[in-house]
Structure formats: C-alpha cells, structure tokens
Amino acid sequence: MDKVRLGIIGLGRLGRKHAENISYKIPNAKLTAVCSIVQQELDSVSAEMNPKHVTKNYREILEDKDLDGIVIASSSQQHASMICDAARLGRKNVYTEKPIGMTLQEIREIKTAVEAHSGMKLQVGYNRRFDTSLRRAKQQIDEGFIGKPIQVRMINRDPASMAEFIIKFSPTSGGLVMDMLTHDYDCARWLVGSEAKSVYGLGGVFVYEGLKAVGDIDNCSVLTQFENGVIGQIETSRNCSYGYHVETEVYGSNGCIRVGTTPVKDRVTYMNADGVTVKCVDWFYEYWEPTFLAEMQDFCNCIIEDRQPFVGLEDGFRAVEWACAATDAVKNRKVIQIGT
Template sequence: MDTLRIGIVGLGRLGRVHAENIACKIPGARLTAACTTRPETVEFARQLGVTALYTDFDRMLSEAEMDAVAVISTSSEHCRQIAAALDAGKHVFSEKPLGVNLEQCLQAQAAVERHPELTFMLGFMRRYDPSYAYAKQQVDAGVIGTPYLVKATGLDPEAVVEDAIRFCKNSGGIFLDAGIHDIDLMRWFLGSEAEEVYALGATFKHPEFRQAGDDETGLAVFRFANGAMGSIHVGRTCPYGYHVETEIVGTEGTLRISAVPEKNLARVYGPGGVRAECVASFPERFREAYLLEMQEFVDCVRTGRRPGTTVYDGVRSTAVGYATTEAWRTGRPVKIHLP
C-alpha cells in the first residue's frame, strides 16, 4: 500500500492535532474524509484539503474513499464506531478510553477479534513519548532493579475547566477520563495487573462537577498481582498549567519523568525571582507522542506489523478504571476482576 487513506471522526481539540498530523506530517498517509457535528470545525478540515465532509459517521463509512478510520469522537461513541468501521473493512486507530464501561469494551474486543486481517491500535500515546519510552527501556534493562511502586500525577489546567465541565457528563467519570493513561502506564511499567483499588474524590472550586455526578480531583491507590503498588492523583483545576509527572520506584533506584512540567529550557529572571513557564495543555506536552503514535499506526497498516498497544490494553485499563470509579463512588476498596 503506497498511501493510506484515512478518514477521521471528531475534530475537537485532540481531533485537530491528529487531523493535522495525518494531513501534513506523516509520510504514506492522506486525510481524505472527516466527520464532525461542529460547524466551526468544517473550515479547519477544508484548510487541510479535505473535501469529503460528513455529519453522519455511518454515511462517511459507506461513501468516503478511505482505508482506515481515526476515531477521535466523544468517549461514549468509541466502541460503536470502532465496531462499525472494522465491520466495514477499515483499519482503525482509536483514542482513549476504549469505552466508558466494560460491556462496550468487550463489544469492541469482539469486533477486533472478528477481523484479524485488519489493524487496530489504541491511542495510549504516552508509551510513544520519548521520555516515557526511555524510562521503559531503563526499567526493562534493570537499571532501577525491580519496580515496585508507580506514582502518577495528571492535572488539567484551570484555563480549560469550562470544557471539562461540559464534557464530564459523557466522560465516564474523572478516573476513566483523566486517569486512564496513568492506569495503562502502571500496568506497563510494573508488568502486572491491578487487583484492588481504593479511591477518593473532592470538589472545592467548581460545584458543577458534583452536580453532574463527577468530581474535580481524585486520588486512587492500587495493589498489583505481583505485590507492587501504584497511586494516581488526577485533577481538572491546576492553576499554573498542565502538570503531568510519573515516578517509578525500584529496589535499586528511581526514575522520574517530567518532575518539573516545563514549557522549555528558558528561565525568566525578574522582580518576582526566577520563573520557569509551565506547559499549557496536553497537545503541547505530548505533541511529539501524538505524531509518533499515528506514524506507528500508519506503518503497521502498510507493513502488516502489529501495534504495541492493543484492544486488550484498552479492555484491561478500562476494567481498572471502572473499578476505580466504583471505589470512588462507594468509598470502599474494590477487588478488580479482569475479563
């Protein structure tokens, strides 16, 4: 296959990142169609050279000239669209989370298993971030001995909290929405599956989250099958920017990734002292990771190689996220049963 023709569904903040990467930055890929229900995104698609524009996903599947679909829509639509695209004979890249409940995820898994001839890849892009990929190489090489604890922090900026409030009703809850990447990374770094979780949530600033049945911040602690531990702190009201960091503790050392979430290597010296600017958003922090993961998807389709992130990663991470949500809602520890 010389050129992979890709259609995209969803042109929100992250959808625009993927659309621009496909259209402008990835050799061997071409953006041929787009599905969006937001009128303000139509002109953006046209600027990328897309002329096949749709408001109905199923119509795009049946009419557009494309070999693959990038599913970047709202989380509750992912699994339905994944199954429909695979059944239509299209390769599929899907953003996280795989689904907002386990039943949806298992339906997507069944669709992937029905079509072993097609490529499916889930967008756990942090695995492709150079810093995280390097840390994984060091863990696998035994540099820090046996890893037994992963501590993760993921805080979205207050600057986009209104978007978070609007989205939270359909997000599956703060742990599925904001913690799914950290859950996947814990599994990845520790080489084990979570068996039990205890979680808490709180809302101090924006009561709209509680009114929607959600929280603005959350904390969860995990016990893994091999005896290792994990913790995640997620939030939506970070006052200074987008703060993501991960610490992996082992018997012989520790790895820290993005301990200071800096925008660049510059320092501002002024009356208030020395200041380092913080990254403003996840598209900025993981710009290279989003490009590398989509390049991996395109390369896998064109060469027949299987991606490193699979539907099973999505199912298991979602099962953990769902159990974490149950623990948060009930205030009790929850045993995690993986399918």
C-alpha cells in the same frame, strides 16, 4: 501503497490536531475523508485541508472503500458503537481515541466484535507510550536499573484555565477517572509489566461546584495493587493553578526513575527584583505534542507493514476495566477486586 488514505471521525479539540498531523506532518499519509456533526468544524477543515469526502454521517466514513484506515476521534461515548460498526463492516485498520468504551458491557462487546473479525487491527490512543523519555525509562526498568519494582507513582493535573471547558466536556467524558486516569493507569501498567489486582480511591469536588450536578469530581487519588505486588498511586486534579503538570516515578529495590519532575515550559529563566522564575507548561497538547504525531505515524506504518499496533485492543480493554473499578472505588470508598 504510496500514501495511506485516512478518514477521520470527529474534528474537535483532538480530532483537528490529528487531521493537521495527517495533512501536514506525515509524509506517507493523506487526509481523504472527514466527519463531524459540527458544520463549522467541517467547513474549516475542508477549506484548509481539502479532503475528498466530507460528511456528517460517520457510517459513510466506515463504508468508504477509498480508505486504508479510520481514525475515531469523536466524543468518548461514541467510541464503542463506532468501533463495533467498523469491525462489522470489515474495516482492517482502525485507530481510536481513548477510552475504547465507557462500561464493562461495552468493552466486552468491542472485544467480541473485534475478535470475530480476526483481520482487524485496532490501535488505542494511549499516546504516552510514544514518549521518548517514558520509553527510555521503560527500557531501563526492563533491564533492571531499579532492581525489583516496588511502587509506581503518577501525577496528572489539568490546568485550572480549562475549567469552563471541563464543566461542558464532563457529561460526555465518562468522568474524571475514565477520562484522565486511564492514561496514567495504562502507563503504570506498561512500566511495571503487570495487571491491576485491586483498587481503592478517594476523591470529590473541591473547586468546581458545577461538576456535582453531572455526578463528576475534580480531584482524586487512587491506590492500585498489581498482580506482581507493585503498589500504584495515581493522583489527579482538574484545577491545577500553575498549569499542566504530569509526573511519573517508578521506585524499586535498587533505585528509582523519574520522568518529568518539574513542568517547565522551555529553557527560558526570568530574573528581576522579584527573584528567578520559569514558566509552566500550559496544557496537555503542548506537553505531549510529539507523541500525537508519533502514534499517528506508527498507525500508518502498521498499515503499510501489515503489523499489529504497539497499543491495542487488550490495552484498551484493561484500561477501561480498571477505570470502571476505580470509579466505583472512589464513589463508594471501598476496595474493589478487579475482574471478579
């Protein structure tokens, strides 16, 4: 195979970035087909990247025989039906943005549909797994640097500058836990090598009153106990006043590993009469940019090498299973046992 021909469904905030990576930064990939229900997005990507097939109907992408792989970057609510349709239509290689579905019923249907089509490889967009620092941390944990892992702590704060977008985006996102925390949970689960056993949480609307009307919240903290005993603490916010801030820490019997302690934008330090300052990272894409390229490059390599993706169906399933329990725990302030 000379170039992997990809079709992408969804050209919004993230789909457009995937399209740019495929078109300009992945030498063995070709953006062959695009789909969006927003005409303006189709016009702009078509004019710039010149894909062969342009449509508003996602089924045309799934049925396009010219394609080696499909990238699903539509709104979260659409993923489950698109993944199931792709499986039923016999697509072999599918990348989907997270979360794979929004309910337990949806993820069970996805599991059934994908497993029934045994040749299908499904990659899930938990891009942090492609971060070089987190991978180094994972390797050190596995090699025993911190001894026995005891606690894992994640901080995930979206910038307040995104407020207007968040209030519009929330109704299709699955809510704060489903949308933001599955990244942290997936990362924590991977780092400590265990599945969640139980979950408890607290949260609420602290700043964006508009979220109440759509049943969402803007801040929460979730405690998780893993099967191997590790205690996980995930804290998230949608109104970080200073920018985008992500931190990871795994603490064990012999030491501790921390990734991304202070969210500095670059290596510039500003000095004047007010003192010494640095700028903060503005938003998620800036911080994780290399990981979006790396995961898409790996998707193409999986197709060429006919191997399973690094983040697959089971990971996507576990993250949503946890998020359903965590959402319930935060909403009803009770401890939820997972998988019972």
